[in-house]
Amino acid sequence: MPPNPQRLLRTTYAFGAAGFAALLLLMLASFWLAQRTQSTTENVLKARAQRTVLVRLLSTVQDAETGQRGYLLTGEDRYLKPYETAIADIGQRLKDVRAAFSENPDEGPAIEEIDKAIDDKLAELAKTISAFKAGKPSEALDIVKSDRGKDLMDHIRVLIGEAFQRVDKKLSEGVEQQRVDSSAAREFSLLAGIFILLTALGSIATIVRYTRQLVSARNELQELNTGLENRVAERTADLQRANEEIQRFAYIVSHDLRAPLVNVMGYTSELEASLETLQALTKDPQIDVLATAEAAKAAVTTDMPESIGFIRTSTQKMDGLIKAILKLSREGQRVLAPERINLAEFFDSVADSVQHRVSSAGGEIRVVKPLASIEGDRLALEQIFGNLVDNALKYRAKDRPPVIKISQVSHRWGAVDIEVQDNGRGIGDEDRERVFDLFRRAGPQDQQGEGIGLAHVRTLVRRLGGEITMTSQLGRGTTFRVTLPSKLNTRGQ
């Protein structure tokens, strides 16, 4: 599966968003729990304070009673000490209880009732003590024995005990609440932590998978690339071989064709020589007596020389064509010699070589600078641009002086584009491709030529690793664009 960056982004975003949401939830929950714990703790603290004031109240009442008993038993004043302290403190103890339950008096003890019971109790204590002090211990003992003080004390214990129960219940509830909350916090943090960890692992896994895919795709690409390069090299070698074979073939064929042609030309000369003998013979008046004399004379003086003339021009033409093919095939086999060529100087010399012809036609040839420097084969370049400029002059328009412009139109990385532009007679659309074919000519046949030039030019340009294209407007002019590599590739030679 090819790596899909869109999917990677989507998946990592999804994991990131889920992790972030979990984190947010965790934060909110922690905050809420912290609030709750605080209020629970406050309640617990308050309950503990309430319990303390209740304990103190009860112990103060008990202190008073303990002091009274001690005094009644011993009659010593120092036993009255706890009694007196309790009497002094009791008002404050009651106030403390009231204050502790001021917010929720329902939960507190029945304070009025306690107040009343304590008053009664204290009154009973005071009564026994004053009786004892007045020297009537039996009277004091009777009051004690009446169990009224004990009943009051029991009543006070019950009243405070009820409040104790409520406060203790509240305390244990608060503690339980704290336990539940803290375990909930622990569980929730654990869950959220695991979830966040999972999302992190998920995004890491996605990234790792994507990176793996990327690496394997890159390796695949590299392999493909290597394969492709090998195939291109193979095909190039194949083409090179085929090309060489065709050139050899062309050479052999044209070479072998020339041998019989030379024979034909030789025998034609002999025929001409023999013809002279025959012509001399027909001038002899002795043959006039023969019935076929007239016909023989006509054959020897007109028919035969005419035919021999045709044979001669045809064989000469054929010889020229075969020579051209030979030249092309030799050219194809020539080893290119790369050298640094300053195109400005090079085109100046091309222009110089045709300057005389241009001036005598009243025209001009312009080399537009700046021009680049390339590495190329000088001879090949001379033949390419020599042919193009020659054509531009040869196929100029009859009604205007020729203007030829050579310029560099672009310099891409590793290649330059050169244009040879003329204002000549132009080439019709139907001949656009054909003019590059061997022995093909176009337009009026009013100029010498064999239709070899452009075929040769295209072969050479391609051998240099370039390409040639042409645009033309009939009657307006033609532009040839030659693309050349900046550096000659001689690997395939």
Ligand SMILES: Nc1ncnc2c1ncn2[C@@H]1O[C@H](COP(=O)(O)OP(=O)(O)O)[C@@H](O)[C@H]1O
């Ligand atoms: N610059 C040009 N302007 C007009 N026609 C051209 C030009 N160059 C080439 N041609 C046409 O292309 C044909 C082929 O040219 P080429 O291969 O050089 O052969 P040749 O010059 O021997 O005819 C020419 O016959 C001519 O019709």
Ligand SMILES: [Mg+2]
């Ligand atoms: Mg030509």
